[in-house]
Amino acid sequence: MDSWLPLLDIFMNSLSPETEASLWLQSSFHPSSNSNPSISVSTSTASFLSLLMQPTEAVVIDSSSSSSSSIHNKRRFMWLQTLPDVVQARILSFLTYEHAKFNKQELSKLAKHMLFDATEVNFWARRAAHQLFDVVSDSNYKWVSCLNLDSEEEKFEGSFGEAPRWLKDVASANDSVLPWLPISVDELNTRMPHSPCENDEDMMVEVEEIEDGNCERVGTRLELGHHEIDPIDHETEELAACLQMRIKNLESSLKALELVDDIRQLCFKRKGDSLTVLGMIEPWNAVDEVVPILLSRLLDGNEDDFGWTSNILCSIVLPKFLILETPATRVLVTATIDYCKVHHKAAVYALIFPLILRKEGINNHISDVITRIVKECLHPAQVSAFCQKLLCEEEDENKYICLPCHRSLVCGELVWTEPLFNLFQNIFNHNVHLTQDSVDRLVSHTLESARRFSKSLKFANFLLCFVGKCGPLLKVHKLALSEAVGSTNSFLTKSILSKLASI
Known part of the structure; x- marks a missing residue:
């Protein structure tokens, strides 16, 4: 062990130990420093692996035990x-970095022990062991050689994929409908409905007509079932x-x-x-101090x-x-x-969308x-996606989730x-890249x-940020935007026009 003390000192104190x-x-x-040429690096380093894998008894404090006699195990x-x-x-x-200088089987044994047999392994140590195992483990593809991919005539007799004998017997019958389907023509006729219109009640035909009376699209959809909500009872x-x-x-x-x-x-009952x-x-009437309790406890798994x-x-x-x-x-x-950090989709559809679509406009x-929700809870790709839905889709009440009593506040x-406009400026500053249709x-x-x-x-600040962040996507709108900016009157007007001229 003494010969490895300098190496252990490096691992203990160095800023770049590897x-x-x-x-x-x-x-x-x-190898050139060894007097005996038969001694290799891997042979010399074997003692280091032996030291690392040497079985050792250690004293562990059991904090859960109240008895002083059983505190140390x-x-x-x-x-x-x-x-x-x-x-x-x-x-x-x-060891992962220098795996070529160590015995591969011993390294694999060490990594397996840390991953599968050892207890109380730190996250970073387990991750390093996983990397070591990936480097030194060998993939065996010899099983592929037993497969004959060129011949379709060679079959495995009695293999798992072979059809059972009873199915072969039924399939060989002359009155079967399909060779692989064990059902006769008579059985098929008895199982089919007698009238083609027998199940018409389960079918719903959707027809959309344009103004001149011609059918634009006809679609048929099978209704699998109707879920009717019972009226709210008195209790x-x-x-x-x-x-x-x-x-x-x-x-x-x-x-x-x-x-x-x-x-x-009560909610789970209904x-x-x-x-x-x-x-x-009406849980929104609760004071703000109770909101954390409501949000966390109502989930319950x-x-x-x-x-x-x-x-x-x-x-x-x-x-x-x-x-x-x-x-x-x-x-x-x-x-x-x-x-919102945990429930991104709910944050978008049940909070952000209805807030942005506030009938009086946001303040x-x-x-x-x-x-704050955009910056701290959502990925820029998620923000880009909801901006596209917000800007490009036509008026749609299904765009957001809202209680019926609050729909009058949302449009x-x-x-x-x-x-x-300030919100969109903040979104741009969050490094969100909008699609071309959203920019249009x-x-x-x-x-x-x-x-x-x-x-x-x-x-004006929004325009300056918009032109700076989305310049390549604004080339087709350069002339129209220049005219619009020219109609503004602020000390940023010249700066915006200058940025537009440079795109």
Whole structure:
């Protein structure tokens, strides 16, 4: 072990341990320095692997035991596992880098032990062991040689893929409908419906006509089933009204936890219509301090259910932001950000879309909230996708998720305000790349708004950012944008025109 102390010292203290260890190994075990030519580097380094894999008993403190006599337990480890976690990872990384100078079978044995047999292995050490195993393991493709891919006539008798004997007997019968289908013509006739119109009630034909009466498209779709939601019963209405009153009169976090359990129980009882039940309970009336409890506790293992996660968001958070006229509280924004970081799709459809489509247009406070969600919760590709849907698709109420009682606050088209242009500027600054069709639509809205916001500094800042970030996509609109910018009157006008001229 003494001969390996300098190498272990490198792993303990060096800032670049792999490089220094490789140089030390090369200088210490170079074949030319050995007096006996039969001694190779791999033979010399075998003792290092033996040291690392040497079985060792280590004392482990059992913190779960209350008895002082059983606090210390002895367990068997590899000697490598008794080293600090960072040193383990460095040694395994070094072995991966210098694997050619070590015995491949021993390296594979070491990596397998760290991956499959060892306990309490640090994440980085396990990752380094995985890399080592990938480097030294051999793939065996000899099994391919037993396959004859050139001949279709050679078959394996009695193989798994061979048809059973009873199916062969049925298939050989003269009255079978298909040679591989064990059903006769008589059986087929008895199973077929007697009338071609017998199942007409299960069919729905959709016909779209244009103004002159000609059919533009005819499509036939099979209705697999009808899911009808039962009307809200009197008992559910009473429970919802009771929960509504409890939300308005919450006094402590403990009461909030009990309330959330009751809300979840009632919603799951009416799972097919949970959004209607939430609309009756009105959870958006809860104070902001309770919102984190509502958002976290209502999930309860249903994190992957897009419908439920969206219903939670649009019934608790969305109504608060739709009427936001002052800066949102920190606890509300933080809880919303934490929720949206996990549930991206729900954040887009149940919060961002309806907020941007606010009938009165977004204000500065709403713009700030959306900007934080975009920057902290969504990937730039996700932002580009929802911008395309927002800008390029026609008016569509199915574009967003919203409670019926709040649909009067949302419309199907964008209302262009200064904060909305400011929001798109923030999106560009987040390194979001829009598609050409999205840019074309944004140019169209910009041209329509140029005269209305001719003296707006926020609009001018948006134009400057728009031209700077999307210059290559604006070449076809260069002339129209120059005319629109020329109609503005701000100290940024000349700068915008200069940028347009350079694209």
